[in-house]
Amino acid sequence: MDLLLSQMVSAKFSHEMSGILGAVYNSVGYLNCPDESVRLKSIQLASHASKAAIARLRFFRELYGYSLPEEKIDFGQMQSVIEGFLADKRNVTVNFQIADDISLRLRSPNHIKLYLCLVTLCCEHIWDGGNISLQFSKFSVSAKVTANNMSDINSKRVDILTRGGREQDMSIHNVHEYYTYFLIRSLGMRAIVRRISGGICYLLDAIVHEQGFRICSKV
Numbered sequence: 687m688d689l690l691l692s693q694m695v696s697a698k699f700s701h702e703m704s705g706i707l708g709a710v711y712n713s714v715g716y717l718n719c720p721d722e723s724v725r726l727k728s729i730q731l732a733s734h735a736s737k738a739a740i741a742r743l744r745f746f747r748e749l750y751g752y753s754l755p756e757e758k759i760d761f762g763q764m765q766s767v768i769e770g771f772l773a774d775k776r777n778v779t780v781n782f783q784i785a786d787d788i789s790l791r792l793r794s795p796n797h798i799k800l801y802l803c804l805v806t807l808c809c810e811h812i813w814d815g816g817n818i819s820l821q822f823s824k825f826s827v828s829a830k831v832t833a834n835n836m837s838d839i840n841s842k843r844v845d846i847l848t849r850g851g852r853e854q855d856m857s858i859h860n861v862h863e864y865y866t867y868f869l870i871r872s873l874g875m876r877a878i879v880r881r882i883s884g885g886i887c888y889l890l891d892a893i894v895h896e897q898g899f900r901i902c903s904k905v
Contacts, residue, residue, distance in 0.1 A: 690853055691868065694861035695750050701858060706742060706774070709735040741770035749802040750865075753795030761822070764798055768805055768820075777815030780805075784822045796869055800890075803866040807888065811836050839886055844879045847888075 713732035719725050748767055765782055772778050801820075808818045808831040816833030845851065846863040850871075856864055870877050870890060878889040 690856055691861065691864060694856055694858060695865060697858050698861050699746050699750060702746065703739065703742060706735055706739045710739060738774040741773060745771035745802065749799055749806070753799075764801065768802070771805070772809075772818070775809065775812070778809070778812055778818065779816075780818045780820065782820050782822070794873075796872055800866070800869045800873065803862065803869060804888070806862060807866070811886070813837060839879065839881065848877045848879060 710732055713728045713735060716724055716728035717732075719728070745767055761782070761784055768780060772780050805818065805820075811831050812818075812833040813835040814833075816831055816836070819830045819832075821830075843860055843863045846855075846860055847867055847870075850867050851860070851864060867877070875890050878891065880887050880889070
């Protein structure tokens, strides 16, 4: 399972990066065009796509990359990583609310990975513009997503997120849920997903650790 998960995560990463890198390549291809307006446009597109590619690499490095157990990241760095990733998403905004009574240092690398997983899950509900609001308190974190058009709950993916799944059912389309489940279990937590009035609620409760996390998606 661990080997297959690693292979699928690598495939997922390649899939996520291929489009934006292709945009850079295509833009560079017009730099020798005799039409000056086309050259200027290609430079603008290449610059934009390059910045987006760097932001995605930074996001996926924190999400999927190896981190030393003692490595920490503060909330300011985390905000920068998330905002950079979402900047290329069409009409998607994000805001953060951090309680005054909590430390601005995260406890372990897997916590930041879990936060980024939840941002990715929220993005999957947004089709054409929306907002993600992340709220951090001493014992919980919530993420509310509002969208113009919001996708429904995928029951099969919810099963993976809450109970895990079989190795033979893993694919590039659901590997993120497998990976999130792996993080949830490694932190001694459990996931509950349910529909609420006007939206969806992801609830992550601590089993072993003191800290629990609440993630809500609401229209």
